[in-house]
Amino acid sequence: MTTVLDPTGGRSADTLQAVDRPPNLDGLTVGLLDISKARGDKFLDQLESRLTDRGITVKRFMKPTFSKPAPVDLRHEIAESCDAVIEALAD
């Protein structure tokens, strides 16, 4: 029998519990997060106009660079001020 040390540090996957998805967006505030990829803003502009046409409140956000996680303050602001969030990924 061979005994070894666990080289993964005993990591168990920490699953983050997502908030329940709302049944519809009526009366909610939806955040649109631009991750700073080229033309992501164009995509989000389209989404914004479709959402506002349906009477949904939209807030726009942008993170400084696509290659790093969003700053913690930005994440907090989005969580506090929105009911749902759509991120733009364009490449």
Place this chain on the structure above:
Amino acid sequence: MGTATKPDKSTPAPSDGLVAVVKKDCPTCVHVAVVLAQLSAADDVQLTVYSQDEPSFPADLEDVVDDTSLAFSWHNNIETVPTLMRFEQGKEVERIVGWERSQWEEFTGRNGLGPDIAGYRPGCGSLSVDPLLVDELNVRFGASVLRSRRVEFASAEDPFEATFDRGWTDGLPVVPPTEARVMAMLAGTTRAPDDIVATIPPDLVEVTVEQIAANAVMAGCKPEYLPVVLAAVEAACTDEFNMHGLLATTYFSGPIIVVNGPVAHRIGMNSTNNVLGQGNRANLTIGRALQLVVRNLGGGRPGGIDMALMGAPSKLGLCFAEREADSPFAPLAGEFGVETSGDSTNVGAVTLFAGQGPTGIIDQISRGPESLARSMAGVLMATGHPKLVIGFDAMLVVGPEHGRIFTEAGWDRARLLAELEALLIRDSDELIQGAGGIDEGIPAAFAGAQLPKFRPGGLQIVHAGGDAGLFSAVLGGWVGGDKGSTPTCRPITP
């Protein structure tokens, strides 16, 4: 935590006074048995004798302590038998080894020891430092410092297949990280096993020296490579290097480690023939250890967070030593303020660069630096895309036959960089999207300007390779600076 091995506390601590450690399988210990009997018989002497192999030896003494587990010997660093120590208030204050009459008489404060035996005999090796036993003893007594969870492989399980089955490998076999191997690896650093080295992405967990050592074992490192691996992990996990972004990119790049300083030669690294290729254990295993750490401890795996479109062979690991001896340039680490030569106390430094494997630069005709620089600029301009500028970094690896041309012209790194920077400026009108019939390019808003290929600090230059071959190489980089990765240098400490 885990089922850590507990230290052997079965051996009693000695009383204050004299303490001797002997083994029967030692002619000198047999020789001095009569002296031990003399001391033991004296009313004013407190003598405790530990026997490493045979508790019935010495025969004339009562209450010889059984140290066949070698617990006392190991914990008290006994290297020679006989060893004679003095304990006061539970702590050793001094010791002598071997047998020399006048030395023992001075130590014990008694004359006339062993009057009928020869006055001098050298000692023998203690069992607790026997090479055949050392690994097992380290585990038995020392492994309690190891905090990692223990994993048992079944007797019928091939340990190498077991590491594949558990997803611990990079596709090649790894060395199973047994307690003995990790203990041996930890001897390669003066840092404590539970020292935290870095917070590692993408899972953002704190990693310790011990955990990195386990992955270094798996990579196939020797203990003397561990300080280089630790420095590389430290540098890679900085905000400025941005390992997280580098891991998640669809592009080809991965972490590349450049080593400077005397440590490179000391541990047998390669800076010459086939420097970026296979064959050298230190180069290959150090680069691999970093990637195993990222994968196993950080959770960064291909198909998971690692979204590389194609990746590159260099992502198995790429680590090399800069060829410093006859370089036209000062060591790369100096560009980042870390001294590794001359009077420096650093044993070396690692510079981490986000990049991919080499693209060759052929120039077998140029004998002067200006022409050679133009050749290099031609390949550098095309790196990534000839119309894309500033966003991506690169590293130029100058081969020694090319390097000699710069040396003879008196061009150092700064001089070559200045020449290349001048050669790598373009009219932006040639670069904008649509120019030259190519849709790719820089936005039209930048028309009418003179733009450099690389951002300031975006082009690194190093010297490496064998003696023969009129070639150099480009290691294409990744997004440079705040939006991507900045080359990061750290000193290597023992």
